[in-house]
Every structure is written in structure tokens, then in C-alpha cells.
Amino acid sequence: MHMTQATRRDRAATDRDIRRQARALLVTDGPAAVTLRAIARELGITAPALYRYYSSREDLIEHLRADVCADLAAELGTDLVEVDEADHLGQVLAICRGFRRWALAHPQEFGLVFASPSSTGAHCPVGTGDNPQDSFGRIFLTVAGRVLANGLPVTVPDDTVPDVLVTDLTRFRDELLVTIAESGTDLAADQLGIGIAHAMLQFWVRLYGQVALEVFGQFPFPVSDAEPLFETMLADLVRDVGLG
Amino acid sequence: MHMTQATRRDRAATDRDIRRQARALLVTDGPAAVTLRAIARELGITAPALYRYYSSREDLIEHLRADVCADLAAELGTDLVEVDEADHLGQVLAICRGFRRWALAHPQEFGLVFASPSSTGAHCPVGTGDNPQDSFGRIFLTVAGRVLANGLPVTVPDDTVPDVLVTDLTRFRDELLVTIAESGTDLAADQLGIGIAHAMLQFWVRLYGQVALEVFGQFPFPVSDAEPLFETMLADLVRDVGLG
DNA sequence: GAGGTTCGGTTAACACCGTTCACTCGCTCG
DNA sequence: CGAGCGAGTGAACGGTGTTAACCGAACCTC
Numbered sequence: 001m002h003m004t005q006a007t008r009r010d011r012a013a014t015d016r017d018i019r020r021q022a023r024a025l026l027v028t029d030g031p032a033a034v035t036l037r038a039i040a041r042e043l044g045i046t047a048p049a050l051y052r053y054y055s056s057r058e059d060l061i062e063h064l065r066a067d068v069c070a071d072l073a074a075e076l077g078t079d080l081v082e083v084d085e086a087d088h089l090g091q092v093l094a095i096c097r098g099f100r101r102w103a104l105a106h107p108q109e110f111g112l113v114f115a116s117p118s119s120t121g122a123h124c125p126v127g128t129g130d131n132p133q134d135s136f137g138r139i140f141l142t143v144a145g146r147v148l149a150n151g152l153p154v155t156v157p158d159d160t161v162p163d164v165l166v167t168d169l170t171r172f173r174d175e176l177l178v179t180i181a182e183s184g185t186d187l188a189a190d191q192l193g194i195g196i197a198h199a200m201l202q203f204w205v206r207l208y209g210q211v212a213l214e215v216f217g218q219f220p221f222p223v224s225d226a227e228p229l230f231e232t233m234l235a236d237l238v239r240d241v242g243l244g
Numbered sequence: 245m246h247m248t249q250a251t252r253r254d255r256a257a258t259d260r261d262i263r264r265q266a267r268a269l270l271v272t273d274g275p276a277a278v279t280l281r282a283i284a285r286e287l288g289i290t291a292p293a294l295y296r297y298y299s300s301r302e303d304l305i306e307h308l309r310a311d312v313c314a315d316l317a318a319e320l321g322t323d324l325v326e327v328d329e330a331d332h333l334g335q336v337l338a339i340c341r342g343f344r345r346w347a348l349a350h351p352q353e354f355g356l357v358f359a360s361p362s363s364t365g366a367h368c369p370v371g372t373g374d375n376p377q378d379s380f381g382r383i384f385l386t387v388a389g390r391v392l393a394n395g396l397p398v399t400v401p402d403d404t405v406p407d408v409l410v411t412d413l414t415r416f417r418d419e420l421l422v423t424i425a426e427s428g429t430d431l432a433a434d435q436l437g438i439g440i441a442h443a444m445l446q447f448w449v450r451l452y453g454q455v456a457l458e459v460f461g462q463f464p465f466p467v468s469d470a471e472p473l474f475e476t477m478l479a480d481l482v483r484d485v486g487l488g
Numbered sequence: 489g490a491g492g493t494t495c496g497g498t499t500a501a502c503a504c505c506g507t508t509c510a511c512t513c514g515c516t517c518g
Numbered sequence: 519c520g521a522g523c524g525a526g527t528g529a530a531c532g533g534t535g536t537t538a539a540c541c542g543a544a545c546c547t548c
Contacts, residue, residue, distance in 0.1 A: 175465055216361060232406050281505065290527060293527075
């Protein structure tokens with residue numbers, strides 16, 4: 001019985017080793033280098049043994065994506081605790097800057113998770129727990145929930161969003177409420193209007209665009225130092241969304 | 245002599261065939277399927293023969309990127325001629341919608357050109373002609389030049405952009421002027437201020453972010469119809485930049 | 489304790505990949 | 519005509535994902 005637990009623990013340990021090695025190969029040599037044989041070689045076993053843990057290379061990559069998301073969420077979480085609980089604007093800025101810093105420090109992982117056409121993020125529902133990037137989305141939305149909960153100075157009239165978006169944005173709002181409730185923060189439903197959901201969407205679009213452009217080097221001109229560019233964008237964004 | 249021309253023409257023809265087949269494999273089965281052996285197989289030759297045309301697979305992919313950019317530029321160009329010459333706002337909207345339409349219709353190519361960490365877009369100077377994505381950037385900036393040239397209603401005070409950005413933005417402005425001049429449009433240098441360059445940058449960030457998020461399915465909630473989402477973003481963008 | 493089962497691991501093999509090398513063979517040119 | 523050139527070939531090397539058969543030790547049951 002306890003021997004069974006020991007072997008089970010062993011299995012989980014080698015599983016962790018597999019993913020750790022895969023991760024190391026990803027960060028050092030890019031996604032193309034994360035190969036089953038290389039992982040096995042580094043672990044002192046043979047490639048087919050990995051099929052006892054993952055049904056295919058793509059399956060392993062999928063789990064790797066989830067690991068990457070979890071790490072990003074953890075890093076953002078540590079960034080967050082260093083900010084004063086009441087400083088909502090500071091929390092938002094910490095998340096945005098942390099996201100950029102992480103993306104620049106881990107461009108391969110960023111490309112894998114946030115710029116992969118094969119990602120299933122669009123199709124499967126958020127919040128059910130089986131979404132690879134859910135752990136990231138949760139912390140992102142949780143912070144938003146905290147900011148929203150404490151009577152923030154964000155005032156967005158709901159009637160400025162077009163009618164065609166209300167159904168989707170309402171669903172988004174509902175998911176937000178669930179996520180925020182799960183994170184422990186209490187938030188009255190009427191404090192999170194459709195307009196705020198719309199603003200959060202715009203926030204994500206501009207943050208993602210700026211970070212992805214910087215990571216992929218797709219700015220339309222050579223940038224000597226991208227950090228001021230990001231900071232001014234962030235300042236504009238915070239102002240435009242009404243967090244000034 | 246004329247026989248030499250004939251063989252030269254032959255070589256160019258098979259070169260086109262190679263890239264056409266590579267392109268076909270890319271659009272149907274993704275970037276991983278564009279393999280030298282598959283291309284050769286489809287062309288009825290053997291893989292090593294391709295080395296008479298490209299020094300490596302990566303070299304071929306690079307040229308493929310350029311082809312994709314040229315195609316995108318051509319498609320945007322045809323979109324553009326259908327818009328009234330004097331309708332500057334309509335031209336801008338046509339480019340943005342055309343970019344989105346192309347990205348959604350060619351997600352693999354989009355990922356290859358605009359979301360590849362190995363892209364050299366950041367390091368090599370724009371406008372020298374050897375940049376793979378220059379053909380796209382040129383048409384994008386040319387349209388901007390046309391809009392700017394005809395005394396557009398865009399009014400952005402230059403003193404709103406932070407000091408840390410002026411050197412980079414000035415270089416961007418100068419490149420813009422060169423590109424616009426090359427495209428035939430005449431534009432007084434003082435009509436293109438730093439503030440407008442900054443606005444164009446923000447334009448690109450938000451357009452790219454929206455399109456990339458849609459292509460990669462990375463919106464934070466399931467979207468039933470992304471087109472209204474894009475259109476409202478575009479409307480906001482045009483308004484924020486002062487083109488309303 | 490003996491026997492069957494489970495399961496992590498191995499070896500061998502298949503099909504495919506990029507790439508190199510030596511080699512044809514037809515065309516061009518002097 | 520002969521030399522040269524250059525596109526294309528075939529074989530080969532090392533690498534890949536994946537499958538199949540097998541092995542051996544740990545486990546459960548009797």
C-alpha cells in the first residue's frame with residue numbers, strides 16, 4: 001500500500017523532471033529543440049518511455065503551456081503582494097509591468113502560449129479549470145476584481161458600448177463575477193457594468209499588442225529603448241480607461 | 245545567348261513553382277508541413293535539388309515570408325483603389341479591415357510573418373529594401389502619408405509626447421517622410437509632427453493587438469462574432485486618434 | 489509463498505526530416 | 519569537338535515522432 005504510494009510519488013517526480021527538462025530546452029534553444037529524444041537523453045532514459053506519461057509530443061507541449069501559465073501567474077502573484085493592498089492603480093500597473101517583464105524574459109514561452117494559432121483558448125470556455133491559460137486569466141481578472149471591488153474611480157457609462165457586443169460582454173461580465181467570487185473578493189454585481197467589461201477588453205488588447213510587438217520586434221521603426229514606449233502606452237491606457 | 249535566357253527563364257519558373265508549392269503546404273497544413281522533401285515530391289523532383297535555389301530550409305522560409313508580405317501589400321493595394329481618392333478616413337479603414345481580413349484568411353502566414361520571435365524586423369533598418377516585411381510597411385505608411393498629405397483633420401500637439409520618445413519618434417518621422425516621398429506623394433515636412441508619429445504608433449499597436457488576439461483566439465472570453473468587436477475597436481481608435 | 493497482473497522501461501524498427509557528397513547528363517560556349 | 523557548367527539524382531548520415539514486442543520488478547490475490 002505505502003509502496004504503491006512510493007511508486008506513485010516516483011512517477012510524479014519523473015513527470016516533474018520531464019516537464020522541467022522540456023522547459024529548460026524550451027528556454028535555451030527554442031520550441032523546436034524541445035524534442036522527446038532530447039528530453040529523454042537528458043533524463044537518462046529512452047524516448048518511448050515518455051509515452052508512459054504523455055500520449056504524444058503535442059500532448060506534452062500542451063501540458064508545458066499550462067506549466068508556463070502557472071509560472072507566469074505565480075510570478076505576477078509575487079509582484080502583487082509587494083504592492084499596498086489599497087493601491088489599486090499600483091496593482092494594475094504591477095500586473096502590466098510584470099506581464100511585459102515576463103514576456104521579454106521568456107519570449108519562447110510567450111510565443112508558445114500567446115501566439116500559437118493551434119491554441120484552443122478561443123473555443124473552450126474560461127473558468128472551467130481545463131483551460132491551459134486559465135491560471136493566468138484568473139489572476140489577471142482577480143486583480144481587476146480587487147480594483148473594481150473597492151469602489152474604484154472607474155466610471156464607464158454602459159450605454160456607450162454598441163448593442164451587438166452586449167451579449168458577449170454580459171457573458172464576460174458574468175464570468176468575471178464568478179472568478180472574482182472564487183478568489184474571495186466580494187463584489188456587488190451592479191458595480192461591474194458592461195462598460196467596465198468593455199474597458200477591460202480594450203485594456204487587454206492594447207497591453208497584449210504592445211507586449212507582443214516588442215517581443216516579436218515588429219515595431220514599425222527601430223526602437224532604441226522600448227521601456228519608455230511601454231510606459232507611455234501604459235500611462236495613456238490608464239488615463240483612457242479612467243484610472244488616472 | 246538566347247538559349248541562356250531560356251534556361252534562366254526556366255530556372256525562374258521552377259523557383260516560382262517551389263515557392264508556390266511551399267505556400268500551398270503552408271496554408272493547408274501549417275508551417276511544420278512546409279518541408280523540403282514535400283515540396284520536391286509535389287514538384288516531381290528530389291529534395292537536394294532545392295539546394296540549387298535556396299541554401300537551406302530557413303532561407304526558403306525567409307523568402308516565403310517576403311512573398312507573403314508582398315501578397316498582403318498587393319491585396320491591400322487592390323482594396324485601396326476601390327476607395328475614393330479624397331476619402332482619407334475611408335482609406336485608413338480599408339487598410340485596417342483589409343489587414344484583419346487577410347490575417348483571418350491566412351492565419352499561418354500571419355503567424356509566420358507577424359508572430360515569429362526569430363523575425364529580424366527589430367534589428368535591421370526599415371526602408372533599405374532588404375527587410376522582408378518592408379513591402380507591407382511601405383504600403384501601410386504610404387496610406388498614412390496620403391492621409392496626412394491632404395491637410396487631414398488630425399491635430400495632435402507635439403508636446404504631449406514624453407521627451408524620452410522624441411529621438412526614436414523623430415527617426416520614425418524621417419523614415420515616414422522618405423517612404424512617403426518615394427511613393428510619389430508630396431508632403432511638407434512640418435505637416436508631419438512628432439505627435440502624429442506617436443499617434444500612428446498607437447494606431448499600429450491597437451490594430452495589431454486586436455487582429456493578433458482574434459487570429460490566435462486569445463480573447464479573455466468566448467466571442468460569438470468578432471467582427472463587431474473589431475469594428476467598435478476601429479471606431480474608438482479612429483476617434484481617439486482624431487480622425488473622426 | 490506462488491502465480492498472474494500491472495506498469496515503467498528497454499530495444500528494434502518504420503517513416504520522415506534537413507543536409508551533404510559524389511555523381512550523372514544535357515546544354516552552352518570557345 | 520571538347521571543356522565546362524549547372525540542374526538534378528541517388529545514397530548516405532544523423533536526427534526526429536511513433537509504434538510494437540518484450541523485459542523485469544513490484545504489486546495483488548489466492
